[in-house]
Amino acid sequence: MRLSKLFTKTLHSAPADEQALNxxxxxxxxxIYKEMAGVYAYLPLGLKVQENIxxxxxxxxxxxxxQELIMTNLQRSDLWQITDRWDEAKVDVWFKTKLQNxxxxxxxxxxxxxxxxMMRNYISSYRDLPINVYQFQTKLRNEVRxxxxxxxxxxxxxxxxxxxxxxxxxxxxxxxxxxxxxxxxFERIGIGDKTFLTYASGGAFTKFSHEFQTLTPAxxxxxYLNREKRLAINQExxxxxxxxxxxxxxxxxxxxxxxxxxxxxxxxxVKSEQLDLSYTSKSGDKQYVVIGxxxxxxxxxxxxxxxxxxxxxxxxWPEAIAPYKxxxxxxGHSDELTKKADKLYKLLTDSKIEVIYDDRDLRVGEMxxxxxxxxxxxxxxxxxxxxxNNTLEWKKRTDSEAKIINExxxxxxxxx
RNA sequence: CGGGGUGUGGCGCAGUUGGCUAGCGCGCCGCGUUUGGGACGCGGAGGUCGGAGGUUCAAGUCCUCUCACCCCGACCA
Numbered sequence: 151m152r153l154s155k156l157f158t159k160t161l162h163s164a165p166a167d168e169q170a171l172n173x174x175x176x177x178x179x180x181x182i183y184k185e186m187a188g189v190y191a192y193l194p195l196g197l198k199v200q201e202n203i204x205x206x207x208x209x210x211x212x213x214x215x216x217q218e219l220i221m222t223n224l225q226r227s228d229l230w231q232i233t234d235r236w237d238e239a240k241v242d243v244w245f246k247t248k249l250q251n252x253x254x255x256x257x258x259x260x261x262x263x264x265x266x267x268m269m270r271n272y273i274s275s276y277r278d279l280p281i282n283v284y285q286f287q288t289k290l291r292n293e294v295r296x297x298x299x300x301x302x303x304x305x306x307x308x309x310x311x312x313x314x315x316x317x318x319x320x321x322x323x324x325x326x327x328x329x330x331x332x333x334x335x336f337e338r339i340g341i342g343d344k345t346f347l348t349y350a351s352g353g354a355f356t357k358f359s360h361e362f363q364t365l366t367p368a369x370x371x372x373x374y375l376n377r378e379k380r381l382a383i384n385q386e387x388x389x390x391x392x393x394x395x396x397x398x399x400x401x402x403x404x405x406x407x408x409x410x411x412x413x414x415x416x417x418x419x420v421k422s423e424q425l426d427l428s429y430t431s432k433s434g435d436k437q438y439v440v441i442g443x444x445x446x447x448x449x450x451x452x453x454x455x456x457x458x459x460x461x462x463x464x465x466x467w468p469e470a471i472a473p474y475k476x477x478x479x480x481x482g483h484s485d486e487l488t489k490k491a492d493k494l495y496k497l498l499t500d501s502k503i504e505v506i507y508d509d510r511d512l513r514v515g516e517m518x519x520x521x522x523x524x525x526x527x528x529x530x531x532x533x534x535x536x537x538x539n540n541t542l543e544w545k546k547r548t549d550s551e552a553k554i555i556n557e558x559x560x561x562x563x564x565x566x
Numbered sequence: 567c568g569g570g571g572u573g574u575g576g577c578g579c580a581g582u583u584g585g586c587u588a589g590c591g592c593g594c595c596g597c598g599u600u601u602g603g604g605a606c607g608c609g610g611a612g613g614u615c616g617g618a619g620g621u622u623c624a625a626g627u628c629c630u631c632u633c634a635c636c637c638c639g640a641c642c643a
Contacts, residue, residue, distance in 0.1 A: 162592060162604075163578050167635045187635065241643060260643080294567065294641060302642085370642085481602060515603035522603095533602070 172453040173299025188296025188304035198473035243291035284311035301453035313442040340468025348382040359415030368457040369409030417441040465525025477526035481533035
């Protein structure tokens with residue numbers, strides 16, 4: 151992509167009404183646009199980051215047998231009435247609306263009820279199980295107070311997976327495989343060393359649920375972490391009984407701020423009993439399906455990663471999710487130089503390396519500032535300095551000094 | 567929902583005790599000079615001051631209501 155053609159440009163200063171670092175930087179760099187409090191549009195750069203995260207999540211979900219689908223945003227009220235979660239005293243984040251004929255609809259804040267009800271049409275025999283399906287969906291939640299930029303919005307993208315299992319054993323095996331898959335996902339997107347499996351309150355069925363908490367001062371949660379065992383306990387269930395249950399010691403636990411980027415939990419048969427989702431077993435009797443639910447906050451991850459890696463100069467993306475791999479800058483505008491930069495741009499893009507090419511005739515300072523702000527992992531500069539001996543400058547976003555290398559060296563660096 | 571704060575061109579801000587054609591910086595357009603870390607000169611375009619009502623000879627400035635946004639807290643199945 152040529153920067154001269156890219157939709158969105160950078161801003162010198164962040165809007166005053168935005169305090170959160172993640173939103174400030176993402177807005178300045180042109181990744182997102184704020185529509186209203188807690189509601190952000192994703193512009194081309196931001197969408198690419200989102201899609202890159204989704205790609206990794208999708209690969210890992212498919213690898214453990216997940217099948218992607220997409221549910222609807224408009225939901226019937228009757229399903230939620232059955233499980234007693236339509237009442238705003240019970241669920242206070244509902245956005246509700248009405249059909250022309252007056253019947254009430256809910257706007258999806260979760261999909262547990264509709265997807266489970268849908269399964270009644272497809273599950274009737276033990277032969278139909280297990281079923282593990284997931285989606286990337288926009289969740290709408292009428293938060294009383296949106297805050298922290300994109301980390302807690304009223305509209306956000308979540309990956310949610312639902313597992314339907316024959317019995318507790320089958321469920322547990324899948325549940326464990328999700329834990330492994332989640333750890334791989336966080337590793338791949340570059341926050342593995344800062345993300346920890348965390349015990350949290352379990353809800354209706356189990357004693358605990360599991361959360362995946364990423365350490366960041368910008369997070370809303372407080373966890374107690376045993377770094378050595380890479381195990382944490384959410385403050386909400388942090389007590390002697392739980393510590394003992396997990397064979398941990400209070401003395402080894404570190405109190406830290408973190409952001410919940412994923413959570414998984416078991417419903418047992420609670421929800422299938424409520425919604426009457428059952429199957430006929432091999433021996434002919436009626437059994438309720440064991441259900442699990444597994445979420446990853448896709449857009450929240452973008453916020454967390456921004457907070458985690460950004461520096462004074464701007465964004466810093468891990469390579470796996472960066473919108474582009476290389477930020478190519480041309481300093482100078484002689485025909486010969488332009489030809490050289492164009493050629494390099496073509497060479498890299500032809501090799502399937504994603505490049506954002508600053509072909510604008512701006513002053514150097516502006517181009518370099520923009521490169522820092524956009525946070526693309528590799529910066530390559532071609533200038534008159536390298537014309538004679540055919541060299542260029544390469545610098546990682548996280549390095550302080552550029553290195554002089556030649557084209558072949560660059561290609562091998564980028565392809566490694 | 568309780569408390570605190572803020573709304574003035576696309577962005578950041580100034581605007582004294584009400585007073586003249588509402589300013590400044592950035593950005594934008596034109597011309598020229600520049601070109602290795604956000605250049606400079608000259609000339610332009612762009613706002614009716616969040617909204618409604620009121621007080622007044624006169625309101626961006628005062629009053630009432632209202633909307634939006636930010637922060638702290640409560641909340642977060």
